[in-house]
Amino acid sequence: MKLLRQVGIIVGICLLGELLQRLLKLPIPGNVLGMVILLSCLCSGLITLEMIAEVSGFLLDHLAFFFIPAGVGIIACMGLLRGKWLAVLGVCFITTVLIMVVTGHTIQWMQRGRKR
């Protein structure tokens, strides 16, 4: 019963997120709204970590597994990607380094300001 209730809480929040997205026609996906709803519930104490401990642990520990079918979908995109692999890898590499450097230095610059 305990696990079923935990699943119920999490799936219920998912549903609430989807519902809000459709009702208010928000540009934010329902599952991301669900994340915000859960965070608000945790912060306000409406839901405690213990109430969802096992199921959230299970999902977080195996997170990558749930992305597998989405990743396998790349088979259908092989035509579109033909001859583009190197460019895609290049964009991924360059921008990842760039994001890391900009983010890191923005924070270091702000931390220096705070310490002064």
Add this chain to the structure above:
Amino acid sequence: MKDFLITPLFGIVLSIVAFEVGIFINKKTGLAVCNAFLISILLIIGFLTVFQISQQSFNIGGDIISFFLGPATVILAVPIYKQLTLLKANLLPVLVGITAGCVTAITSIIGFSKLFKLQAVLCASLVPKSVTTPIGIEVSKEIGGIPAITVAAIIITGIVGAVFAPIVCRIFHIKDKVAVGIAIGASSHAIGTTKALELGETEGAMSGLTIGIAGLITVLLAPILIKWLL
């Protein structure tokens, strides 16, 4: 003979077996490049190709696994909540830093995609590549990308981040523990976070905290920025 393929069991069992093998190889080699997720996807693609099984057959089970993407996104609130005191103590640098990272991500990906002459659909698929997979998939759909390409780019990005983070931080003098953690989380999501955890407790915690927040900021900014720039 191929009747068993039309039950969802086939896709689910193949995914679990492939993932187990991926985790096994990853643990044996200990290399970031041997990412369990990457290996399992390659194994499944190889299996489907060799036995000439259609992606549709795989997806009968695959769709059931994909159902969990919703709950898996919602649950990302838990790591943010667990680091709430750390977040509150560094609220301004965290928010400004992650926003700077997300804006850099979106603008530089569009810029370099144009430079390398990638079609608009590929560019849109790459834009959410630095956020966590379930959010990246949603952003990709929202801005006209192809989620499968986004997932592949997210994994490549994560591996690049995990492998190169220590070198990049050393060369570019990123030394502050909070800065290192957020820089890794904002550029290479959960896969990068595994490396951040190796670097130190603060780095790991900050990186983990960044995943959900960077996703949220990208969700808000990507549709607006892409309208201006693409």
